[in-house]
Amino acid sequence: MIKIILLFLIAVSINFAQTFNVEKVNGKVKVLSNGSEQWQEVKTNAQISSNSILSTEKNSSVKIKNDDVIFTLKESSAISVSNIKKMTLDELVLALAMENVINTPRNSPKKNSESTKVYGEKLSGETLNTIKSNDFGLKRLNGAKQLADNGMKESAIVTAKEVYRKYPETKKDATTRIYFADLMFERGLYEEAYDEFKEIKSLNINQGQLGYVSEKLDLIGKKLIKQ
Numbered sequence: 001m002i003k004i005i006l007l008f009l010i011a012v013s014i015n016f017a018q019t020f021n022v023e024k025v026n027g028k029v030k031v032l033s034n035g036s037e038q039w040q041e042v043k044t045n046a047q048i049s050s051n052s053i054l055s056t057e058k059n060s061s062v063k064i065k066n067d068d069v070i071f072t073l074k075e076s077s078a079i080s081v082s083n084i085k086k087m088t089l090d091e092l093v094l095a096l097a098m099e100n101v102i103n104t105p106r107n108s109p110k111k112n113s114e115s116t117k118v119y120g121e122k123l124s125g126e127t128l129n130t131i132k133s134n135d136f137g138l139k140r141l142n143g144a145k146q147l148a149d150n151g152m153k154e155s156a157i158v159t160a161k162e163v164y165r166k167y168p169e170t171k172k173d174a175t176t177r178i179y180f181a182d183l184m185f186e187r188g189l190y191e192e193a194y195d196e197f198k199e200i201k202s203l204n205i206n207q208g209q210l211g212y213v214s215e216k217l218d219l220i221g222k223k224l225i226k227q
Helices: 002-015 089-103 114-119 125-131 134-150 151-164 168-172 174-186 190-201 207-226
Strands: 020-026 029-033 050-054 061-065 070-074 078-080
Touching: 050 061, 050 134, 070 134, 078 134, 078 151, 089 151, 125 134, 134 151, 134 168, 134 174, 151 168, 151 174, 168 174, 174 190, 174 207, 190 207
Parallel strands: none
Antiparallel strands: 020 061, 029 050, 050 078, 061 070
């Protein structure tokens, strides 16, 4: 089963390994491309490969386009360009199954971080620290929300799960966790949404959030019983 999931996701990743054209840049926007050791300034009409990370500063944005998608990354956000894609519900389910496989504890040497795995060992200390920082994780969650705002809700969910795995501290943000759990519920992923809301309930949340989460757990629980 795991091999089937891997083959499917590889096929999907190849299908979406497209180049984006930079349509418009406002303010300070940077890109880290495969093979680069440092962040580079993004300029209009530049070509951005799918194996890149985009990052915007305050009061900045970048609009990119390929044959399938037009996407604007707003201020104080970051995103892996490979996540900017439309997905079917079936692709989402398989991607989440793969995330569960990755999250399964193993008695093996510590895995390399995304930065070394994707971009190699030659990154500068400043670039490496930026990629690994919790603040950068929050910027990536901002990017994930913008995927949902642009109709790519399935990809937004997958992106959020990736961020939570790679930046565990970001999971303490109950407001954002609720946002993505609601997306799962909306897409009919009741078991996944239930598990997410259950985790959120264990966080240090306020009374309003506690009431909302409790209501959602009750609602989803009833739906699961009927299945």
